[in-house]
Amino acid sequence: MKNGFKAAIFDLDGTLVTTDLSHAHGIIRRTLHELGIHHFPEEAVKEFWYRADRGTVIRDYFNAPVDAFWNLFHLYDLPKSRAAATHSYPDVAILYAYKKQGYKLGVFTSSQPAVAALELALVHVPFDVVVCAHPSLGIPYKPHPGGIYHCLEKLQVQSHQAIFVGNGQEDIEAAQRAQVHDVYLDRGEYIFPQLHPTSTITSLHGLDHFL
Ligand SMILES: [Mg+2]
Known part of the structure; x- marks a missing residue:
């Protein structure tokens, strides 16, 4: 196999599937309304959706108490409403080819298990392992690398034999901390000011360089 890689692990939201921003917008509006906040800057929704430090966005852009x-x-x-607003990216079809070539495929997502299950049903790819971050079960959210370690163990590969593909800053940090090859998938939806990925691709077809 190319480059000695045996496995590819993927982030889910924004990497394999995408949710209409209007879905986030509606929930944020409803949440803030309940908290007595009736106005917020439009661009804050995008900041909230893509940035890893969502607590900061909630505080600084929405002026809302984070826990509440x-x-x-x-x-x-x-x-269910999230799934209705979500669809898979067309390029996920390429994962079948990698699977056929013998690569092991995994997912590590910060989504709640019920959301992840509905989203994965849209992807139709037989992943060998799916790990959802669950701090109370010992799998912290990214950028903690714990979920990646968990995938490596289940896939029975070592860190240098795997790549991790994600569209967020927390994905790149988690991969680098786990010492797997980090691949930033730039879908052109958000520009991160401070991102230093080892590799960058603009669609999943770019994985042909590595796998
Ligand atoms: Mg993502």
Whole structure:
């Protein structure tokens, strides 16, 4: 196999599937309304959706209390309505080819398991392992590399035999901390000011360089 890689692990949201920003917008508006906040800058929705430090966005852009915001947000972010606003990117089809070539495929996502299950059903790729961050079960959110370690163990590969592909700053940090080859998937939806990926691709077809 190319470059000694045996496995590819993927982030889910924004990497394999995409959710209409209008979905986030609706939930944020409802959440803030409940908290007595009726005006917020439009661009804040995009900041909230793409940035890793969402607590900062909630505080600085929405002027909302972080814990109270999350409690309501999760209450309104119902898996079914999220799934209805989500579709897979057309280029995920290439993962079948890698699977056929014998690569092991995994997913490490910060989504809640119920959301992840609905989203994965849209992708139709037989992943060998799916890990959802779950701090109370010992799998912290990215950029902690714990979920990647968990995938490596399940896939029975070592860190230098795997790549991790993601569209967010937390993905790149988690991969670098786990010492797997980090690949930033730039879908052209958001520009991160401070991102230093080892490799960058603009669609999943770019993985042909590595796999
Ligand atoms: Mg993502």
